[in-house]
Amino acid sequence: xxxxxxxxxxxxxxxxxxxxxxxxxxxxxxxxxxxxxxxxxxxxxxxxxxxxxxxxxxxxxxxxxxxxxxxxxxxxxxxxxxxxxxxxxxxxxxxxxxxxxxxxxxxxxxxxxxxxxxxxxxxxxxxxxxxxxxxxxxxxxxxxxxxxxxxxxxxxxxxxxxxxxxxxxxxxxxxxxxxxxxxxxxxxxxxxxxxxxxxxxxxxxxxxxxxxxxxxxxxxxxxxxxxxxxxxxxxxxxxxxxxxxxxxxxxxxxxxxxxxxxxxxxxxxxxxxxxxxxxxxxxxxxxxxxxxxxxxxxxxxxxxxxxxxxxxxxxxxxxxxxxxxxxxxxxxxxxxxxxxxxxxxxxxxxxxxxxxxxxxxxxxxxxxxxxxxxxxxxxxxxxxxxxxxxxxxxxxxxxxxxxxxxxxxxxxxxxxxxxxxxxxxxxxxxxxxxxxxxxxxxxxxxxxx
Amino acid sequence: xxxxxxxxxxxxxxxxxxxxxxxxxxxxxxxxxxxxxxxxxxxxxxxxxxxxxxxxxxxxxxxxxxxxxxxxxxxxxxxxxxxxxxxxxxxxxxxxxxxxxxxxxxxxxxxxxxxxxxxxxxxxxxxxxxxxxxxxxxxxxxxxxxxxxxxxxxxxxxxxxxxxxxxxxxxxxxxxxxxxxxxxxxxxxxxxxxxxxxxxxxxxxxxxxxxxxxxxxxxxxxxxxxxxxxxxxxxxxxxxxxxxxxxxxxxxxxxxxxxxxxxxxxxxxxxxxxxxxxxxxxxxxxxxxxxxxxxxxxxxxxxxxxxxxxxxxxxxx
Numbered sequence: 001x002x003x004x005x006x007x008x009x010x011x012x013x014x015x016x017x018x019x020x021x022x023x024x025x026x027x028x029x030x031x032x033x034x035x036x037x038x039x040x041x042x043x044x045x046x047x048x049x050x051x052x053x054x055x056x057x058x059x060x061x062x063x064x065x066x067x068x069x070x071x072x073x074x075x076x077x078x079x080x081x082x083x084x085x086x087x088x089x090x091x092x093x094x095x096x097x098x099x100x101x102x103x104x105x106x107x108x109x110x111x112x113x114x115x116x117x118x119x120x121x122x123x124x125x126x127x128x129x130x131x132x133x134x135x136x137x138x139x140x141x142x143x144x145x146x147x148x149x150x151x152x153x154x155x156x157x158x159x160x161x162x163x164x165x166x167x168x169x170x171x172x173x174x175x176x177x178x179x180x181x182x183x184x185x186x187x188x189x190x191x192x193x194x195x196x197x198x199x200x201x202x203x204x205x206x207x208x209x210x211x212x213x214x215x216x217x218x219x220x221x222x223x224x225x226x227x228x229x230x231x232x233x234x235x236x237x238x239x240x241x242x243x244x245x246x247x248x249x250x251x252x253x254x255x256x257x258x259x260x261x262x263x264x265x266x267x268x269x270x271x272x273x274x275x276x277x278x279x280x281x282x283x284x285x286x287x288x289x290x291x292x293x294x295x296x297x298x299x300x301x302x303x304x305x306x307x308x309x310x311x312x313x314x315x316x317x318x319x320x321x322x323x324x325x326x327x328x329x330x331x332x333x334x335x336x337x338x339x340x341x342x343x344x345x346x347x348x349x350x351x352x353x354x355x356x357x358x359x360x361x362x363x364x365x366x367x368x369x370x371x372x373x374x375x376x377x378x379x380x381x382x383x384x385x386x387x388x389x390x391x392x393x394x395x396x397x398x399x400x401x402x403x404x405x406x407x408x409x410x411x412x413x414x415x416x417x418x419x420x421x422x423x424x425x426x427x428x429x430x431x432x433x434x435x436x437x438x439x440x441x442x443x444x445x446x447x448x449x
Numbered sequence: 450x451x452x453x454x455x456x457x458x459x460x461x462x463x464x465x466x467x468x469x470x471x472x473x474x475x476x477x478x479x480x481x482x483x484x485x486x487x488x489x490x491x492x493x494x495x496x497x498x499x500x501x502x503x504x505x506x507x508x509x510x511x512x513x514x515x516x517x518x519x520x521x522x523x524x525x526x527x528x529x530x531x532x533x534x535x536x537x538x539x540x541x542x543x544x545x546x547x548x549x550x551x552x553x554x555x556x557x558x559x560x561x562x563x564x565x566x567x568x569x570x571x572x573x574x575x576x577x578x579x580x581x582x583x584x585x586x587x588x589x590x591x592x593x594x595x596x597x598x599x600x601x602x603x604x605x606x607x608x609x610x611x612x613x614x615x616x617x618x619x620x621x622x623x624x625x626x627x628x629x630x631x632x633x634x635x636x637x638x639x640x641x642x643x644x645x646x647x648x649x650x651x652x653x654x655x656x657x658x659x660x661x662x663x664x665x666x667x668x669x670x671x672x673x674x675x676x677x678x679x680x681x682x683x684x685x686x687x688x689x690x691x692x693x694x695x696x697x698x699x700x701x702x703x704x705x706x707x708x709x710x711x712x713x714x715x716x717x718x719x720x721x722x723x724x725x726x727x728x729x730x731x732x733x734x735x736x737x738x739x740x741x742x743x744x745x746x747x748x749x750x751x752x753x754x755x756x757x758x759x760x761x762x763x764x765x766x
Contacts (some may be wrong), residue, residue: 094730100518122518217616281714282603282624293604339646411732415538424717427626440538 039063039086046081046131048073050333050350055084055096056110057089062233062368069364072111073357075142080350088431096266096340100124106338108351110163113151114403120154121407126339127157139359142368143374145365151402161355162338162373164365166301167233167332169392169399176222176295191266194296194323198224198276201295210275217275224276225296225322226285227267230420231413232331233298233324237263239401240325246404246445253445255416256438264423264430266324271424281425290314298322301392304369318388320395332400334373408448415440498694507739515736517729525615529740538743541716542724545630549720550698552634561642565649566679577648583643590703598708623709626717628735633704633718645690647682652686653679688760692753699749702726721745
């Protein structure tokens, strides 16, 4: 009988473990664990008779900024009301696909430039060429860089109106820099300088740096840097080493090349040779940066609200990029407004006014951390309020590298992601991972064109 | 009144004629069968409309190149199945799925059987324990995955914190390729062992007490009682738990999707359903995804038949 009671008690302990222990251990470590403010999934703005439905994936703290802009729009346009649905990107694209099949798509959506070919190629989106021009009620194309409009097009037709540029920059922790005797206002110019800084910033539990013979790599309490979102850091590094993901004629994947190997080797060495970055699996970049455990973190422009609003204690400086090659280059993308073909009549006219208003007031979107797509909005950014936006905008405009605008790109990068993950977590060599990625991506490119 | 009665051994039909009206009297057996079909009809209707029709249509889709929204859906015969057999990612995903399902079914079955055996004793607080063990099953996969992700977090998780207090090294629970499937399996066992515990408990309550009493008179000990009476008589329950367990855990999706960055590290926890989901809903290739889904269904059917072949013998007592 005693054995049964003991066994049941142990099982009971296990059953309540998940619920009870986190409550009992309010602060298991002396570091904070902040969570980004989420955007409400559903929103209803205004009382106007013409109602438009708007679906997007801006579910992090950036969506809060967008909802503020919509609130302003309906105040100025009382005849229109806006119903928003904000869901994570993956789910948003599935919802869009299913709703197009059902003939019940939302009136307007936000999508990425890489997703546009998938939907435009199957006739799912309305051409927006009429919305852009120098005539009355049109948006002046001179407000955008040619590259921005090119990436909003498919087959020569414009299907998207650029909302922003977003991409990768770098955030550095000023306090850790000062403690290490480094100047955060002086970004490294070469890979060697980057490694040197990261080495000074990496500490084990005994305060040793990786170049100290007593350094304990199994008990690191502060990392110099991280490989962050591996794919986009790799694509940045590929371009920095003079490479390009797909050949200019669109027929050949160029990942397993000298430039590709140099790019991935630079990332790999940060982890396993210089020991200044953690293996990525199981490592939480955002929480670690917020907890003061990372010195230099490559991260997206969307990180701004997390660093400023959710973690006002953070003392940080933006850098445009980290050097993983010889040439300046950084991955970037863009959010676009797109209109499903099912939108017609009064809704279509209301959507046009809505999108035009958001474009005309594009500068407000800078609060999200993203770079307004409109050049006039970029020029009006105040340096003291938007230091990261301005630095990143300069880098994107001068050295930005887009994803490849092909139908099969989402499938290709899913394969690339897994191979990079395997390499940087020590499961495959750089050569093997790139060879495998190249072979799989080439097959997809050949199949999808 | 022209009444004609034609009884038969099978008692099949009585026909009554009254003018032009004709009444058919059915046998009891036929009436019972008819009644059963009438009761089954609502289920069968929805089964045919929402399940069987979809399966058949899925089979049709799998013979085509089927980009969901594009008008051009070319017939490719069995090319999708041929491609699948040559797809290394499919085999990786299948291997991960098999390992995960085997670990989880084995762990769940053993743990829930032990819990049921303990709960079958006249212990104080039985209802409390039954409810407590069943409670995790009520949680959604998102809640389970997010809660365990925090508990297992390498740097901020309470479990690694506890290990360090004991002087042990931190464990990268979801980031170690050799450990990740075991971690996901343990989480799933915790989540789901409550239901089979109740099933086993019901099975144990169905075993006649005189069998135990007779065995005890013959000198059988605790282990002999379990091995020669409890376990053989629980075989139908065991079969039910393992068959439903394999079918359920072969379809694992939410745990790796939410806990391991969609199947990582690398492809160490990438599963078949994740591959089907990606192919259909991210890459719009429904033909290939349908071929995968039907192949998985065939694998599950074969596995279930094997389980019935070896575990489905009739229990006599």
